[in-house]
Amino acid sequence: MLAAGCLLSVxxxxxxxxxxxxxxxRFGDVVRVAxxxxxxxxxxxxxxxxxxxxxHTNCRPIPFQIDxxxxxxxxxxxxxxxxxxxxxxxxxxGSDLLLFMAADAAExxxxxxxPPATAAAEIxxxxxxxxxIRWVYFVRYPRIAPRxxxxxxxxxxxxxxxxxxxxxxxxxxxxPDYLALNGNAAAGPNLLDRLxxxxxxxxxxxxxRFSRDEGDLTTQFVAWRKGPIRVxxxxxxxxxxxxxxxxxxxxxxxxxxxDFAELPVSLRLNFPPRYFFGDIAVETVLDFRDLxxxxxxxxSLPAAxxxxxxxxxxxxxxxxxxxxxxxxxxxxxTLIQTLDVSLSLSTVRRHLLYRESATPLAPEAxxxxxxxxxxxxxxxxxxxxxxxxxxxxxxxxxxxxDPRAFVASRDTPLHVIVQALP
Numbered sequence: 310m311l312a313a314g315c316l317l318s319v320x321x322x323x324x325x326x327x328x329x330x331x332x333x334x335r336f337g338d339v340v341r342v343a344x345x346x347x348x349x350x351x352x353x354x355x356x357x358x359x360x361x362x363x364x365h366t367n368c369r370p371i372p373f374q375i376d377x378x379x380x381x382x383x384x385x386x387x388x389x390x391x392x393x394x395x396x397x398x399x400x401x402x403g404s405d406l407l408l409f410m411a412a413d414a415a416e417x418x419x420x421x422x423x424p425p426a427t428a429a430a431e432i433x434x435x436x437x438x439x440x441x442i443r444w445v446y447f448v449r450y451p452r453i454a455p456r457x458x459x460x461x462x463x464x465x466x467x468x469x470x471x472x473x474x475x476x477x478x479x480x481x482x483x484x485p486d487y488l489a490l491n492g493n494a495a496a497g498p499n500l501l502d503r504l505x506x507x508x509x510x511x512x513x514x515x516x517x518r519f520s521r522d523e524g525d526l527t528t529q530f531v532a533w534r535k536g537p538i539r540v541x542x543x544x545x546x547x548x549x550x551x552x553x554x555x556x557x558x559x560x561x562x563x564x565x566x567x568d569f570a571e572l573p574v575s576l577r578l579n580f581p582p583r584y585f586f587g588d589i590a591v592e593t594v595l596d597f598r599d600l601x602x603x604x605x606x607x608x609s610l611p612a613a614x615x616x617x618x619x620x621x622x623x624x625x626x627x628x629x630x631x632x633x634x635x636x637x638x639x640x641x642x643t644l645i646q647t648l649d650v651s652l653s654l655s656t657v658r659r660h661l662l663y664r665e666s667a668t669p670l671a672p673e674a675x676x677x678x679x680x681x682x683x684x685x686x687x688x689x690x691x692x693x694x695x696x697x698x699x700x701x702x703x704x705x706x707x708x709x710x711d712p713r714a715f716v717a718s719r720d721t722p723l724h725v726i727v728q729a730l731p
Contacts, residue, residue, distance in 0.1 A: 335411060335436055337568025337704070338723055339538060342432065342447075344405035346727045349428055350449055353401045359454035360409055361446045363418035368446065370457040373409040374536030375401065384541055384562065388466065389532035407447070408538045410461065410567065411723060414443030420730050427451055428729070435724040446730075460537040461567035469530075471540055471565045472496075475642065476705055478565070483528030483544050485595075486674075490641060502596040502675045505683075508548070511587040524672055531560075540565040573700040583690045592662055594683035595646070597637075598675050605682065606636045606712055607661060613638055616680055620665050627663040628685075635661055635682060636712040643706040645716065648684050651698040656691035659684055 344351075350358065360373040377385040379396040382404075387394035414434050423429055426448040434443050448454070463472045470479035470487065477496045479487030481503075488501035506526060531543040542563040564571040582589055604613035609630045614623060616637070634647040650657060662685045669676035706715060 335439075335718070335723070336707070337566070338411040339566050340409050340411050340414075340432075340434055340723065340725055342407040342725060342727060343403075344401060344407070345403040347401060347405075347407065347430065347447065348403070349430060349729045350401050350447070351403070353428070353449050355399060355401060357450050357452065357454050358401065359448050359450060359456065360407075361418075361423065361448060362413055362415040363422055363444070363446065364415050366418065366422045368418055368422050368424070370455045371409060371413040371445065372457045372459045372461060372537035373407060374538045376406045376408065376534070376536070376541065377402065378404045384534070384543070386532035386534040386541060386543060388534060389530060389543075391531045393532065408536075409445065410538065411443070414445050417442075417444045418446060423448055423730075424450075431728050431730055433724075433726040433728070435726070437721045437724060438718055447727075457537070462535065462538070462540050462565055464533065464535045464540045464542075464565075466533065473565075473567055478570070482526070483530065483546055484526065498598075500597055500600065502598050502673055502678075505592070505594040505596050505670070505681070507592040507594070508590070510589040538566065569702060569704040571700065571702050573698060575696060575698050577696045578692070578694050581693050583692075587690070588687075589689040590685060590687040592683060592685045594662055594664075594678075594681045596670075596673065596675075596678050596681045599679045600637060600639070601679065603637050603639045605663065605680070606638060608632045608634065608713070608716075616665065618665055618679055624663055624665065627661050630661045631659055632661055633659065634716055637682065638708065638712070641708060643708055643710065643712060645704040645706065645712055646682075647702045647704075647716070649700050649702075653695060653697045654692060654699065656688060657686050658688040659686055661685075 355375055358375070359370050361368040362371045363369075377397055379385055379393050383393065385394055385397045386392055387397075411434055417431075420429065423446055428449040430447045432445045432447060434445070435441075461473065464470070465472070468479060469481070470477055472491065475491050477487070477489045477491055478485060481487075484504050484506070486501060486503040487499050489496040489499050491497070527547055529545040531545060533540065533542045542565070543560070544563075545560050561572060561574045600616045601618060603616045605616060605624075605627070606613040607627065607630055609632050610627070614627070633649060634645060636643055636645045648659065650659070662681070662683045664678050664681040666678045666681070670678065670681075704715070706712065
């Protein structure tokens, strides 16, 4: 029930505009192709495979990565305290996943434009909104294939920090506590105090009332892997409730891409929470240090609200909204945060949470919230035993992109067609 403890992560990297569409709505899309759609390459050595984009019959390698799974369905991660790279096959399998940036797709080529290869497939990417079409070519070489030197993400394991083109994000004890816009030479000041996780509940039929925060969260870092398209970071967490009791352990993968981050969290409950706990509420809040001059937007708000350090009736009303996303709009970047839950958590009520306060809410590095923005989840009383899932996705957009239009575009994903070339 405390899986929301790691719901929110923020990663934004503002990159070049997409070749896929003249609008920036698709500038950061990542194309995913399942290994089952690449059967014609089954059993091929990964280092014999390349992805090419063609312009005027000139076909060159573009960045891509292939992520593999082990026998248990977990991603194969080759770095960290518990790597499982010894289970990697080194050849393409149906459970693998091919990833590349939609923005790197280009013109349509032909078999004659491609270098000599033992197998080739044309991958067509269609934007149903703009009707734009672009292509890439997946090829198998008889020997080691050429690779692009470009990489869209980087990871510093010592600092537990990911760097993209324009934004860096860092963790402490498994919880985000660093967010900075990257300059030409170095990252700017840290905008984020921390991700606050505040849980309250009653115990023993209401006789005891208690609360816990992110300081009670225990994290075990498992492993990680970095490719040119994304960084995968895996960890286990649980909450120390007290009286010798702790929450069930929940594992999570965090996926960092050039322009967004995904954090799906899974939690298996052996019994319904109501058997022991009541009045459960979980708050996850991004405590910013100072976003003065920025503004807040949510689907139910008719217009953006200025962030200026003063709470107003309009801002207090934000806490009554049940929206699934919010955006903070800055002069150089727009950050969008979404939160979705599985059908098994449909009885849980979701509210936006917004504060601009000078009152400390310890633990804090900076004794104020300017602002604090996130979600509150309550009404857990009807949640049953079993597997439950929540997913947070964070995006970074150029400031000229309309957040409402961008979120709406997520409902019409890119169409991907894979066809073997003779």
